[in-house]
Amino acid sequence: MKSMTLNEYGPTAEFTATNLARPAVKPGHVLVRVAATSVNTIDMMIRNMGKDLPLSPDLPAVLGMDFAGTIEEVGDGVTGFAPGDEVFGCAGGLADLQGALAEYMPADARLVAHKPKSLSMREAAALPLVGITAFEGLERAGVGPGQKVLVQGGAGGVGHVAVQLARHLGAEVFATGTGDTQIGAIEGLGATPVDFMAEKISDYVGKYTAGAGFDAIFDSVGGANMTNSFEAAALNANIVTTVGLLEIDLSPAHFKGLSLHIVFMLLPMLYDQKREVHGEILAKLAEIADAGALKPLLDEQIFVLEDVGAAYDRLASGQAIGKVVIDV
Secondary structure (H helix, E strand, C coil), rough: HHHHHHHHCCCCCEEEEEEECCCCCCCCCEEEEEEEEEECCHHHHHHHHHHHHCCCCCCCCCCCCCCEEEEEEEECCCCCCCCEEEEECCCCCCCCCCCCCEEEEEEHHHHHHCCCCCCCCHHCCCCCHHHHHHHHHHCCCCCCCCEEEEEEECHHHHHHHHHHHHHHCCEEEEEECCCHHHHHHHHCCCCHHHHHHHCCCHHHHHHHHHHCCCEEECCCCCHHHHHHHHHHHEEEEEEEECCCCCCCCCCHHHHHHCEEEEECCCHHHCCCCCHHHHHHHHHHHHHHCCCCCCCCCCCCCCEEEEHHHHHHHHCCCCCCEEEEEECC
């Protein structure tokens, strides 16, 4: 089978076209003919940092976590799936799990769900990692009707899904971005845009919450931006972040009684723990999508498997709006 393989790690490491043996299907697994995969920030981190990240696979490596495709074979003990089923999931590209930058990908059936009927393969491939992350974060924060929710980075990969899911849960949603393209994307998702370059935090907190602060904040920017989330939060609010790799002063969070939730959705894959929860979340996301409440936003540039390096560069540029997708 054709694949794009990494033979070294580093920011300038290039993917090499390689013919690999078609994987054998194992008990509890399915073999998927990959139609599309999407690029996530963690994919770039693995390529750039290599074994400095404990989750990076040994070389040579086939990366790519998200996928959508068609089941070719099912292993012993698998129920609920059959050859020919269209599926999607996030099931490889780290540790000892082969990724989706290949014609065929083996996947633990617990990490897979039937593809939303209303979405194309490209759209479905854009959804798993960011969708599970957003779903889990909003669930932890207890987001529901009547709440005012701020999504930091509302036009990004995780952020644009969090906006839609928060609205689906009945919240009034606001989202940060800057520039006409990001602001337009946020408006198109049904959220109130906040231009973080043009508006001070105190100003938009006063305008939209009468100075009380937001009930929940989904911070998909994370890092040092969490201090901005602390400032924008209401007393006893919930803050969710996907990027907590830093030292930070929690004093502002303490004096507001904030609850901080760090979402690292790769844990079930890394530790083979509660993988079935991801399959269940994917099935719920499919239902929400087919009900018309969730549609991934795809970046305008289109890439094929041989263009994977350019696809990674596109995401790294910061110019992508929504998810960068690769057709396999």
